[in-house]
Amino acid sequence: MTEPLLSIKNLRIELNTRDGVAPVIDDFSFDLFPGEAISFVGESGCGKSMTALGIMGLLPEGVGKIASGSINFSGEDLSSAEPKRMRNIRGNEISMIFQEPMTSLNPVYTIGEQIAEVLRAHQGLSKQASWAKAIELLDAVRIPNPQARISDYPFQMSGGQRQRVMIAIALACEPKILIADEPTTALDVTVQAQIFDLLNDLRKQTGTAIILITHDMGAVAEMAERMIVMYAGRKVEEGPVQQVIDNAGHPYTQGLISCVPHILEKLTAERQTLQEVPGIVPSLRDFGKDRCLFASRCKYVSEKCNNARPTENKFSSSQTVACWHTESIQ
Amino acid sequence: MSLTNTALLKVENLGVRFLMKSNMLLGKKTYLYAVDDVSFEIQRGETLAIVGESGSGKTTAALAAARLVKAYTGKITLDNTDMLQIQKEKLRQARTKVQFIFQDPYSSLNPRLRAEEIVKEPLNSLTNFSSQKKQTLVNDLFSAVGLRPEQQRLFPHQFSGGQRQRIGIARALATQPELIICDEPVSALDVAVQAQILNLLRELQSKFELTYLFISHDLGVVQHMCDQIAVMYMGKIVEYADRLSLFNSPLHPYTSALLSAIPSVDQKRRESTKRILIPGDPPDPINPPKGCRFANRCPVAKDICSQKEPKLQNTKNNHKVACHLVGETAVSPLKHLL
Numbered sequence: 001m002t003e004p005l006l007s008i009k010n011l012r013i014e015l016n017t018r019d020g021v022a023p024v025i026d027d028f029s030f031d032l033f034p035g036e037a038i039s040f041v042g043e044s045g046c047g048k049s050m051t052a053l054g055i056m057g058l059l060p061e062g063v064g065k066i067a068s069g070s071i072n073f074s075g076e077d078l079s080s081a082e083p084k085r086m087r088n089i090r091g092n093e094i095s096m097i098f099q100e101p102m103t104s105l106n107p108v109y110t111i112g113e114q115i116a117e118v119l120r121a122h123q124g125l126s127k128q129a130s131w132a133k134a135i136e137l138l139d140a141v142r143i144p145n146p147q148a149r150i151s152d153y154p155f156q157m158s159g160g161q162r163q164r165v166m167i168a169i170a171l172a173c174e175p176k177i178l179i180a181d182e183p184t185t186a187l188d189v190t191v192q193a194q195i196f197d198l199l200n201d202l203r204k205q206t207g208t209a210i211i212l213i214t215h216d217m218g219a220v221a222e223m224a225e226r227m228i229v230m231y232a233g234r235k236v237e238e239g240p241v242q243q244v245i246d247n248a249g250h251p252y253t254q255g256l257i258s259c260v261p262h263i264l265e266k267l268t269a270e271r272q273t274l275q276e277v278p279g280i281v282p283s284l285r286d287f288g289k290d291r292c293l294f295a296s297r298c299k300y301v302s303e304k305c306n307n308a309r310p311t312e313n314k315f316s317s318s319q320t321v322a323c324w325h326t327e328s329i330q
Numbered sequence: 331m332s333l334t335n336t337a338l339l340k341v342e343n344l345g346v347r348f349l350m351k352s353n354m355l356l357g358k359k360t361y362l363y364a365v366d367d368v369s370f371e372i373q374r375g376e377t378l379a380i381v382g383e384s385g386s387g388k389t390t391a392a393l394a395a396a397r398l399v400k401a402y403t404g405k406i407t408l409d410n411t412d413m414l415q416i417q418k419e420k421l422r423q424a425r426t427k428v429q430f431i432f433q434d435p436y437s438s439l440n441p442r443l444r445a446e447e448i449v450k451e452p453l454n455s456l457t458n459f460s461s462q463k464k465q466t467l468v469n470d471l472f473s474a475v476g477l478r479p480e481q482q483r484l485f486p487h488q489f490s491g492g493q494r495q496r497i498g499i500a501r502a503l504a505t506q507p508e509l510i511i512c513d514e515p516v517s518a519l520d521v522a523v524q525a526q527i528l529n530l531l532r533e534l535q536s537k538f539e540l541t542y543l544f545i546s547h548d549l550g551v552v553q554h555m556c557d558q559i560a561v562m563y564m565g566k567i568v569e570y571a572d573r574l575s576l577f578n579s580p581l582h583p584y585t586s587a588l589l590s591a592i593p594s595v596d597q598k599r600r601e602s603t604k605r606i607l608i609p610g611d612p613p614d615p616i617n618p619p620k621g622c623r624f625a626n627r628c629p630v631a632k633d634i635c636s637q638k639e640p641k642l643q644n645t646k647n648n649h650k651v652a653c654h655l656v657g658e659t660a661v662s663p664l665k666h667l668l
Contacts, residue, residue, distance in 0.1 A: 043520040144610070158611045188383035188547065190608055193591035197607060215521050218550075218593030221600065245595050259525035261554030263592055265599040267577040271554055274529055277522035280490045 004031035004072075005176055005209055006055070011069035011079075013047075013054050013233075015284070016062075023067070023288035024050045026233045032177065037203065037210040039224035039241070041217065041256065045281045047233040048213045052179045054079075056096055057086035074176075092122045095170035099182040101162035105154040111138075111165045112150035118172045137168040141198060160191035167198065174206055181213045196222055217257055221245060229253045232282055232293035235312070239319030249321035249329060251298045252277070292324065300325040337371040337407075338541045339395065339509055344368045344404035346387075346394045350616055362616050364390040366565040368404075369642075372509070372558070377535070377542040379556035381549060381588075385615065387565040388545050392511045395543065396428045397421070409508065426456045426505035433514035435494035439486040446472075446482035449500045456505050471500040474537075475530060492523035499530065503538070511543045516551060528554060549592055553577055561585050564612055564623040567642055571649040579662065581651040584608070584624045586664045606664060622654065630655060630663045 013025035025047045032038060040048040053059050055071055057078060071078040073094070078086070090096075098104045106114060115137055116130035125133060131150075138146035141164040154162055163183060170178055180199065184192035200223070203210055212223050220227050221241055229237040229250060237250040248254045255277035262272070279297040286293060295305040304324045315321040315330070323329070346365040352358070365387045372378040380388040393399040395406055397413055406413040411424055429452065432438035439448055446468050453464045472482060475496040486494055495515065502510050512531065516524040528551065534540060546552050552559060559576045561569040561584065569582040580586045587606040594600055608627045613619050619626060625635040634654050642652040645660035655663035 043522055160611060189549070189591045190383065190587060191611070192593075193605060193607060194609075196593070197605070216593065217595045221595045221597075222593035242597055246597075255522055257595065259522050261528070261550045262595055263550050263553060263577070263589070263599065264594070264596045265602055267553060267574055269574060274525040274554070276525045276529060278526070280492065280520075280523065 002033055005034045005036075005074065006032040007070075007072040008051075008055070009070045009072070011051070011054065011071065012067045013050055013059065013064060014067040015050075015064045017284050019285050022284040024064070024233050024284065025054065026288050028069070028230075028233070028235055030228055030235065030238065032209055032211065034176070035203070035207045035209055036226065037212065037224045039212040039214060039220040039227045040230055041214060041220055041227055041253075042230040043215060043256075043281050045232075046230045048230055049181055050233075051230075052096060052181055052211065052213060055179065056090055056094060057081065057083070058090075058096075088122075091118055091170075091175070092173045093175050094177045094179065095173075095175040096179040096181065097163070097166045097170045097183050099185050101159055101166055101186065102154075104166060105162055107154055110151050110153055111157070115150075115165070115169050115172060118169055122173045133172070134168075137172055138165070140171075140202070141165070141168045142194075143168075158191075159187055160194060163187060163191075163195055164198065167195075167202070171202060171206065171208065175208060177209045177211065178203075179211045179213070182215075183212075184219070185214075185216075192219075199223065215256075217245065217260065218262070229256065233287050234293065234309075235322065236294065237315075237319070237321045239315070243316070243319060247316070247319075249315035249319055249326060250294075250323050251300055251325075251329070252294050255297075300328065336374060338374045338409055339543070340371040340405075340407040341391075341395050342369045342405040342407075344391060344394055344401055344406065346390050346399055346401050360616060363565055363618070364615070365394060365401075368562075368565075368567055370560050370567065370570065372541055372543060374508070374541055375535075375539050376557040377544050377555055379544040379546060379552040379559045380562055381546060381552050381559060382562035383547060383588075383612070385564075385612065386562040388562050389513055391562070392513060392543055392545050396430065396511055397425075398430075422456055426452075427507050428509045428511065429502040429505060429507040431495075431498050431502045431510060431512045431515045434518045435491055435498055436486075436518070438498055439494055441486050443485070444482065445477070445484050445486070445489070445497050448486070448497055449504055452501060452504045467504065468500075471503055474503065474534065475500045490523075491519050492526055495519060495527050496530070499527075499534070503534065506538075507540070509541045509543065511545070513545045514547070515544075517546065517548060524551070531555070549577075549589065561588070564615060564618060566623060566652065567650075568624065568653070569649075569651045570642065571651075572647075575647060575649045581645065581649065581656045581660060581662050582624075582653050583628050583630060583655075583662075583664050586662060587629075622652075 009029050011025055011028045012023055014021050015024045042048055066079045112134050115134035119125045119130040119133050135146045135150055143149050143164055184195050224241050227241050228235055231252050237253045258275035259277055277297055282293055290309050292305040292310050295301045310322045310324045312320045312322045313326050347361040347363045350362050351360040368391050382388045394401045449468050450464055477496055516527050544555050556573055558572055560567045563584050569585045587608045590603050590606045610627055621636040622640050625631045640652045640654045642650050644650050
């Protein structure tokens with residue numbers, strides 16, 4: 001088997017809160033292989049974005065820090081890398097696109113300047129060369145008439161186009177990993193389809209590995225090969241996407257799948273029953289406790305769940321689940 | 331479904347426009363026609379969903395139907411009352427019959443009011459009930475939406491998003507309305523919480539015999555909730571049919587594209603549905619193109635499409651569509667692409 005491109009081991013990220021230090025990411029491990037597309041799934045507040053920020057070295061200074069564990073990227077531990085080295089990696093080797101294309105671009109610079117800036121900073125291109133490359137990139141993300149649009153300001157573009165510009169910036173230096181944090185949540189569904197299509201094509205062309213962060217199981221099924229379900233800062237399930245969707249092992253994953261009305265191949269007069277997941281994600285105060293954090297919302301709950309954190313077990317050949325009741329669910 | 335089968339709400343040729351620019355010297359005014367010649371009706375006890383992407387006019391149409399924005403033309407009949415003709419006391423009474431549930435449970439609740447006061451507000455402004463009767467109603471409403479009595483004294487920030495939406499629903503139910511307009515009621519909520527609210531809305535619908543006008547961009551949610559469905563594009567209804575016809579045999583190319591764009595967890599659907607990508611963005615709503623507004627993005631547009639505007643026409647089984655290329659045989663013009 002090939003070496004993983006990114007290997008995270010026992011990562012723990014702590015946040016300072018009013019109630020003290022809370023582990024927003026707690027003993028989290030995963031591997032990402034070159035060219036692979038994986039997805040982090042979970043509700044808001046489950047640590048999906050925090051993991052991404054941790055990898056990027058962008059945790060809010062003074063508030064969040066990597067307390068233990070390692071982030072191994074091509075043989076280098078990013079958790080202890082110097083800020084200067086991280087600046088070099090960000091944008092060059094690992095890039096990120098964010099949820100809000102409206103606010104992640106600088107409103108007072110033209111989009112051409114914002115794309116060219118990355119190329120000048122990371123690849124040392126001249127002003128002219130970077131501008132020419134920026135036009136190429138705009139064309140690659142399928143913005144019509146890139147020659148003219150390159151001098152536009154962000155407000156002159158639609159939401160979908162702005163997200164394309166963000167993708168152009170992120171892919172400017174042909175990074176090895178692209179982290180897409182809810183890239184289409186703010187967009188309409190037809191525009192979302194365009195963006196997914198674009199990301200899939202670019203991935204095929206450049207071989208960039210993608211980490212997609214989302215709460216939409218449909219998007220996961222469409223975009224990723226493997227998914228990691230997160231709950232309260234922990235990994236609760238991991239496996240190949242379709243396998244997990246068809247046969248989820250963790251009660252939380254089952255809930256996430258059956259709580260959404262899906263559009264199936266053929267609609268029938270009968271409506272699906274929506275499985276409710278009662279309650280909400282626990283508050284940060286409860287993160288890191290030595291028990292199953294999903295217990296209060298789980299229908300399989302037993303005494304053991306409240307007394308010890310479940311270990312990760314094999315659910316099927318390629319699926320792992322962190323639950324004390326895997327056997328009864330199987 | 332009611333036996334008498336009378337429409338509770340009937341909207342005919344509704345038009346809403348916003349003044350964008352006015353040139354006093356030339357006497358010229360530029361309008362944005364947010365809702366243009368829209369007609370629909372909802373039978374008692376049923377749910378009509380209006381779907382469309384942002385800017386398609388779905389919310390404006392609903393606001394106008396409740397007389398919360400001004401319609402410049404058209405007719406709105408609610409329960410045999412002409413909503414655009416009544417004033418003052420009559421209007422106040424009519425308003426008790428239509429209530430709203432809003433998208434964002436964070437900004438739609440007054441942060442300075444206690445939950446019980448929020449739910450009481452429509453009673454204060456629209457009814458003359460005694461304070462004792464109001465309190466009894468509030469107690470009932472809280473239990474109907476699944477909140478505990480002691481939570482009445484809390485402020486909005488002490489609730490989670492889902493609980494806040496329950497307060498919003500209780501407020502909408504307070505005046506015992508017949509029609510509730512749900513404007514994206516779950517799109518601001520976490521996925522796991524959405525199911526709670528959707529189940530609650532369906533439960534309340536059968537319990538209180540409510541009629542819903544349901545606005546959403548999420549077609550998965552819509553197919554779960556609606557009986558009838560209207561698809562809007564740039565201020566116009568382009569397709570209007572019952573749930574099964576629309577989802578299983580869409581006719582308008584825009585609807586087909588919209589349905590094919592939904593990422594699905596169903597492997598069979600992913601394999602059997604070919605994605606129809608529609609390029610670009612909708613055109614400028616201030617200068618809508620002549621002819622069909624979807625023509626510039628339509629994969630099968632013909633000459634006639636950019637010249638003549640298609641009217642919403644009945645095909646069969648009350649399946650209405652506004653497309654030149656759908657003949658009386660009611661075959662999707664995209665059939666060869668699918």
